[in-house]
Amino acid sequence: MKRFILVLIGVFLLTSGSFGIVFEKNKVNAAPIIGPNQTADQIADAIIKTGVSLIGKATYSRAEYKTTYPYKFSCATFIDFIFKQNGVDLATYNEDYMLKLGVPVNKDQLKKGDLFFFDVDKTDSNPADHIGIYMGNNKLLHMADPTQNIVISDMTAKPYYTENFVGARRVIPSYMPSSPLSTADKIVNTAYTLQGHVTVSNNVNNPATKTFTNGGFVNYIYGQNGITLGTSSLSELVKKGTIVSRSNLKKGDLVFFTNTIGSNTPNIVAIYGGNNKVIFTNPTQGVVSRVLFYPWYDTHYLTARRVIK
Numbered sequence: 001m002k003r004f005i006l007v008l009i010g011v012f013l014l015t016s017g018s019f020g021i022v023f024e025k026n027k028v029n030a031a032p033i034i035g036p037n038q039t040a041d042q043i044a045d046a047i048i049k050t051g052v053s054l055i056g057k058a059t060y061s062r063a064e065y066k067t068t069y070p071y072k073f074s075c076a077t078f079i080d081f082i083f084k085q086n087g088v089d090l091a092t093y094n095e096d097y098m099l100k101l102g103v104p105v106n107k108d109q110l111k112k113g114d115l116f117f118f119d120v121d122k123t124d125s126n127p128a129d130h131i132g133i134y135m136g137n138n139k140l141l142h143m144a145d146p147t148q149n150i151v152i153s154d155m156t157a158k159p160y161y162t163e164n165f166v167g168a169r170r171v172i173p174s175y176m177p178s179s180p181l182s183t184a185d186k187i188v189n190t191a192y193t194l195q196g197h198v199t200v201s202n203n204v205n206n207p208a209t210k211t212f213t214n215g216g217f218v219n220y221i222y223g224q225n226g227i228t229l230g231t232s233s234l235s236e237l238v239k240k241g242t243i244v245s246r247s248n249l250k251k252g253d254l255v256f257f258t259n260t261i262g263s264n265t266p267n268i269v270a271i272y273g274g275n276n277k278v279i280f281t282n283p284t285q286g287v288v289s290r291v292l293f294y295p296w297y298d299t300h301y302l303t304a305r306r307v308i309k
Contacts, residue, residue, distance in 0.1 A: 031192040034087035037179075040172045044113025046086040047172075051078070051133065051141045051150065060146040065093070075131050078143035078150065079115065082133070088175045089192070091277040091289040095128040100293055101275060102171030112136040113172050116155075118164040128166055174275055183308050184252030184274075186225045191271055191279045194221075195287040205232055217281045218254065218269050227307060234266040241307035249304055250274075256302040266302055 034043065058071035058078070066072035067081055080093040092098060099117050111134070118130040132142025132153075140153045140161070155161040177185040198210050198217065205216030212220060216232035223229065229240055238256050249255070251274040256266040270278035276292045 031189070031195060032084045032087050032089035033189050033192055034175065034177055038087070040113070040176060043086055043088065043172050044111070047082050047088070047113060048133065048135055048141060050085050051082040052152070054078075054082070055150045055152075058143070058150055060143055060149050073143050073150075075143045079131055079133060083171075088172060089273075089277070089289055090171070090291075091273075091275075092291045092293070094293075095131045096126055097291050097293045098131060098171075099128050099167060099169065101291075102169040102174050105168045105170045107165075107168065110134050110136075110168060111170065113170075115169045115171060116140055116142075116165070117167045117169070118161070119166045120160075120164050130164075134168065171275075182251075183225055183227070184250065187221055187227075187252050187271060187308075188273045188279065190221050190224050191217075191273075191287060198281060198286045200281045200283045200286060212281065214281045215269055217287070218271060221271065222307065229307065234269055237269055238266045238303065238305065241305040244304045244306045246301060246304060250306065252306075252308045254305045254307060256304065257297070257300045258302045259300070261299050264302070272304070 054071060057069055058073050060074065061072035062074045064072045065074075065077045065081075071081075073081060074093070076093040076095050076098065079098065080090055083090050090098060090101060095117060098115060102115075105111075105114055114134040116132045116134055117128040118132075119126070119128050121129060130142070132140040135141050135152065138155045140155050142151065142153065143149065144151050144153070153161070177189075181189070194210065194217075198212060200217075201211050201213055203213060204211050205213055205220070207220055213232055215234045215237055218237065219229045219232045229237060231237060231240075234256070237254060240254070244250070244253055249272050251272060253272040255270045255272050255278050257268040257270070258265055259267040268280060270280035273279050273289060277289055278292060279287065279289045282288045
C-alpha cells in the first residue's frame with residue numbers, strides 16, 4: 001500500500017490521505033500506555049495475538065481506517081492499530097516514516113515483533129509500499145491486499161518476499177518506559193490518558209470539563225506531574241526552562257512550532273514523547289500524536305525547551 005500523505009489543514013496536522021481517508025467519529029480506544037513490568041517480548045506477543053485475532057474480521061481499505069468491527073485497514077493502519085492497542089504508539093500510518101522508527105536489524109537477527117518492509121515500485125520516491133510484523137520462523141503477519149486481507153505468510157513461499165524486501169526495524173524496545181517511571185514517562189502517559197476526553201478551546205481552560213487551549217493542555221499535564229509552568233500562554237511557555245536543540249530532544253521536552261515560516265512567534269506547543277513523536281491538541285481531533293518526519297515540521301519548527309530538571 002502506497003503511503004498515506006499527511007496534509008496540513010489550517011495550522012494543525014490532520015491525518016488525511018491523498019484520497020481522503022475516513023476515520024471513525026468519536027471513537028475512544030484505550031490509552032497507548034505500556035503497563036508496569038511488561039517486557040519487550042511480552043509486548044511483541046500481545047501485538048501479534050491482537051493481529052491474529054483480527055483475521056477474518058477486517059477488510060483491506062486504503063480509503064477508511066475503521067477500528068471497530070467490521071474493521072477496515074491498509075497494511076500500515078493495521079500495524080498502527082495493533083501496536084497502539086498494546087501500548088506502543090507509532091504515531092504514524094505511513095510506511096516510509098515507520099521505516100525510520102527504532103533501529104535497523106539484519107535478517108539473520110530477526111525477532112518476533114520486528115517490522116518488515118517491502119517496495120515493489122522502486123522507480124518512485126517512496127522507500128516502502130508494504131509492511132508487516134515478523135512472527136518468528138519466517139512467518140509474516142500482514143494486511144496483504146483486498147483479496148487476502150489479513151494473512152500469515154511464509155516468507156520463503158514466494159519470490160515477492162525476497163525480491164522486494166527493503167529492510168526490517170526493531171521498534172518495541174525504544175518505546176519501553178523507565179522502571180520506575182520517570183517524570184517524563186508520567187507526563188507522556190498523562191497526556192495519552194486524556195485522548196478522546198479533551199475539548200479544545202481558543203480561550204477557555206477548565207480542568208473540570210477537560211476543556212483546554214493548546215498551551216493550557218500542556219500547563220495542565222505538567223502541573224499534574226509536579227512541574228509548575230504557571231502559564232497557558234505560548235509566548236510565556238517558550239521562555240520556560242532551557243533551550244535545547246532538535247537533535248538533542250528528550251522525552252518531556254516542550255517543542256514549539258510557528259504558523260509562518262521564518263516567524264519567531266510560537267503558535268503550537270507540543271510534548272515530545274520520544275521516538276521523534278510529539279503530542280499536542282488539535283482543534284477537531286483533541287489530543288493527537290504525530291511523528292516529526294513530516295516535512296511541515298522542518299519548515300515550521302521554532303524551538304524546544306527543557307523544563308524537567
